[in-house]
Amino acid sequence: MPRLYDFELSGNCHKIRLLLALLGVEYERIDIDIRSGGSQSPEFLAINPRGQVPVYADGDAVIWDSMAILAYLARRYGDAHWLPTEPLALARVMQWLAVSENEILYGLARARAVLKMGRPFDLDAAQAMGRSALDVLEQRLATEHWLAGGDMPSIADIACFPYVALAPQGGLPLDTYPAVRAWIGRVQALPGYVGMPGIEAY
Ligand SMILES: N[C@@H](CCC(=O)N[C@@H](CS)C(=O)NCC(=O)O)C(=O)O
Known part of the structure; x- marks a missing residue:
């Protein structure tokens, strides 16, 4: 199942949660608490060297940046209007x-x-x-x-x-x-x- 590295209060993350919900795509949510340094840990920086959520991982594909993830999801799962x-x-x-x-x-x-x-x-x-x-x-x-x-x-x-x-x-x-x-x-x-x-x- 795809994974979303996510922080609940992040509007950038919400873009992804919203499109995934509208497209009916199931995913595993991995909470990264950016307030306590979760986005700057060595483990997370190995996933996204920018140290930011959201990150979407689909099999071997690891995609960071909300705009890139939206484009990926639209093409992978969505109708052409997206x-x-x-x-x-x-x-x-x-x-x-x-x-x-x-x-x-x-x-x-x-x-x-x-x-x-x-x-x-x-x-x-x-x-x-x-x-x-x-x-x-x-x-x-x-x-x-x-x-x-x-x-x-x-x-x-x-x-x-x-x-x-x-x-x-x-x-x-x-x-x-x-x-x-x-x-x-x-x-x-x-x-x-x-x-x-x-x-x-x-
Ligand atoms: N342009 C990036 C911006 C992402 C971004 O700024 N994420 C913030 C949360 S909204 C973050 O992870 N900040 C981590 C930090 O400041 O350590 C995107 O759209 O994904």
Whole structure:
């Protein structure tokens, strides 16, 4: 059975837990407590030299980085809409994956890391970048159901979802982002959806 090296409070790990649940893939969960140094142990660094969760191990294949794991799972188990091959549709997915690894990570995720985990980042700068992420998402989702467009979700939605839904924990309430809230509700309505601590129901 595939293994997921996982930390419950990690939004990056939740991306993987969520897609695995939506795809109905069973796996063994291996808890790595990053607060007590679990991601920096010699045993874990032998699995991921970056010292980060999530890591997904499928037989001999060991994959680290949430974006890479999402792409792998989409192609291995998912229907085409999760990661299309048509050039423009693929580019649309990649655009929003880029947002997930930039404004969402350095904004929303970092603001939460300061307030929830006591990490030493600049809160004002993170919140400012987080607001810019929410503004871009709100604009897109005012006219589209899903980030990459079309009628079905893609891994772009899954990559962006956890830290957007957790934004209030970073001091960024979503009250003024109605389209973002509606999109969170659509993700939560997908068959198989699983939540995580800190994500409210919309
Ligand atoms: N770009 C990586 C980021 C992963 C990451 O930052 N993981 C954090 C938890 S959310 C971690 O494992 N940190 C370990 C540490 O700080 O020691 C991904 O998307 O997988």
